[in-house]
Structures are given as structure tokens and as C-alpha cells.
Amino acid sequence: MRCIIIDDEPLALEILEDFISKTPFLELVASCSNGFEATSVLQEKNIDLIFTDIEMPDFSGIDIIKSLDNKPMFIFTTAYSHYAVEGFNLNAIDYLVKPIPFHRFLKAATRAQNFLKLKIEEETTIPVQEKTHDFIFVKSEYENLKINLDDIRYIESLKDYIKIYTGKEKPILTLSSLKSFEEKLGKLNFIRVHKSFIVSLKHIYSVQRNRIIIEDKWIPIGLNYRDDFIKKIDN
Known part of the structure; x- marks a missing residue:
């Protein structure tokens, strides 16, 4: 899965970059320190999954997600748990609270991988107009x-x-x-x-x-x- 990271903290970017490098089914396309960089990448690249912080200057992670017409899957990575309800109301794949252990990151990434597989299968299923079984x-x-x-x-x-x-x-x-x-x-x-x-x-x-x-x-x-x-x- 092609993914990007959005976080204004260099250490957080470094940790997530390391986690992604250890996850065989993830490919890091870009690491962005703010929402403006991320928006530019999302307009130019085909992205399957976003890892984004929430509290960032000027353009929050929630603002970024809400601004997208065609949303990739996304996982919030934040130091604050009180955004969890809003995050899941936006249909986040997962919500990771910093400091994030690798096993928890991997669980969230695997969940995204499974959702993507289901979506692909759904899109390639031949529609049937009438069913003869019950x-x-x-x-x-x-x-x-x-x-x-x-x-x-x-x-x-x-x-x-x-x-x-x-x-x-x-x-x-x-x-x-x-x-x-x-x-x-x-x-x-x-x-x-x-x-x-x-x-x-x-x-x-x-x-x-x-x-x-x-x-x-x-x-x-x-x-x-x-x-x-x-x-x-x-x-």
C-alpha cells in the first residue's frame, strides 16, 4: 500500500518512517511536515493510506481529511486521546495514541490492508441482477x-x-x-x-x-x- 506521513514533529516522522520500513506491505511515498505539503502530494500521487497527526499549526489532521473529496484510508497518530470520537466519526481506520509501539502500529496497518483487499474484491465482483437462491x-x-x-x-x-x-x-x-x-x-x-x-x-x-x-x-x-x-x- 502506498502511504504518506503527515506530522510537524521530526521525531514522530522518523519513528513512523522506521515502522513503515519494517512493514513489507507498506510503501512510503512522502513524509510531510504540514498539511500544505500533504495536500500537494495527495493531488499528484496515488495514495492508499494516510498516517496523520491531528494537532498541527494552521492545518490540522482533521482539516486535511475533511478537505479531501476522494479520501484514501487514514489513521490518526496523535498524543491526545480526546479526538478519538471525532476521528472514528470520520471513518478513520484506526486511532493511534503516541508514543506508538510497533505492534500497535502493525495492527492498524494490517487492518487497513484488509479493508483495501475487501474494497478491491467489491469493485471487481460481477453484479448479479436477480438471485435464485435465498x-x-x-x-x-x-x-x-x-x-x-x-x-x-x-x-x-x-x-x-x-x-x-x-x-x-x-x-x-x-x-x-x-x-x-x-x-x-x-x-x-x-x-x-x-x-x-x-x-x-x-x-x-x-x-x-x-x-x-x-x-x-x-x-x-x-x-x-x-x-x-x-x-x-x-x-
Whole structure:
């Protein structure tokens, strides 16, 4: 994986450079001491992974990530733990608190490698419009999980990930786009009703104006999806 480091502390750059040199699947493209250098590199180079400090003069690590339209994977490396929630809200791969031991760095880098593999597999999967079987397999963390289609209540998009709600206590999180997953499900029993939601027609309890109720969840019906949804349930 091609990566860059962003940190205003020379010692921190040196440590991460050493860690990357010891990790066979990482290739260091650039070490940047500020966000302006990093932005220039990101515009010119193809980068898979960013290691970035958060508190830096002028341009914080969070600012850098928010400024990117097409975000590579990123890992925050910081001396302050109180940014962790915001970091994960931005979908950080990991959050490393300085001083960073090598084993913790390697764990975070391996997690990024696994996510990249899943993304590549997802992008190269041949879409299937209609399924003749009644189950699918999805990758979640380090497992291939079998999910019965009848169990799926609805699917929610979270940027590069989706949550699959099956009626169990915890939803299943997998790396996928909603569009790609819609193609896997087929169009017989599922329909997209919002830019962030696909629902199972089987599990709809009621439709109230611009929302759908499935169990105790209220799901919005997007304006661009309403006509197709109404035609579907009318038929």
C-alpha cells in the first residue's frame, strides 16, 4: 500500500518512517511536515493510506481529511486521546495514541490492508441482477457471514460501509456501497427508498406519508425514490 506521513514533529516522522520500513506491505511515498505539503502530494500521487497527526499549526489532521473529496484510508497518530470520537466519526481506520509501539502500529496497518483487499474484491465482483437462491454471503471483519434474505429488514449506508439489519441485536457492518449491495439483493423483494436506505418489502409494517415503519425504525422515503416505491407496493 502506498502511504504518506503527515506530522510537524521530526521525531514522530522518523519513528513512523522506521515502522513503515519494517512493514513489507507498506510503501512510503512522502513524509510531510504540514498539511500544505500533504495536500500537494495527495493531488499528484496515488495514495492508499494516510498516517496523520491531528494537532498541527494552521492545518490540522482533521482539516486535511475533511478537505479531501476522494479520501484514501487514514489513521490518526496523535498524543491526545480526546479526538478519538471525532476521528472514528470520520471513518478513520484506526486511532493511534503516541508514543506508538510497533505492534500497535502493525495492527492498524494490517487492518487497513484488509479493508483495501475487501474494497478491491467489491469493485471487481460481477453484479448479479436477480438471485435464485435465498441467502447471500458478506464479509464482516474477518468472517464470511451467511445471511438469509428473509431475515434482512433494511440496509443503511454509512459512506464506504453498509449496515445490514436482520432483527438481531447488532447489525452486520460490511465494506460495500449501497448501489453494489442493491444489485446483489436483486429487485424482487427489496427496493431502494432513499439515498441511504434499502428496505425489505416483506418486513414493512406500514407506510405513512414520507416514511416507512419496519419494526421500531422509521425510514425516510426520498423524493427521488417515492414514485418507484409507490408503484412497487401498488403492484
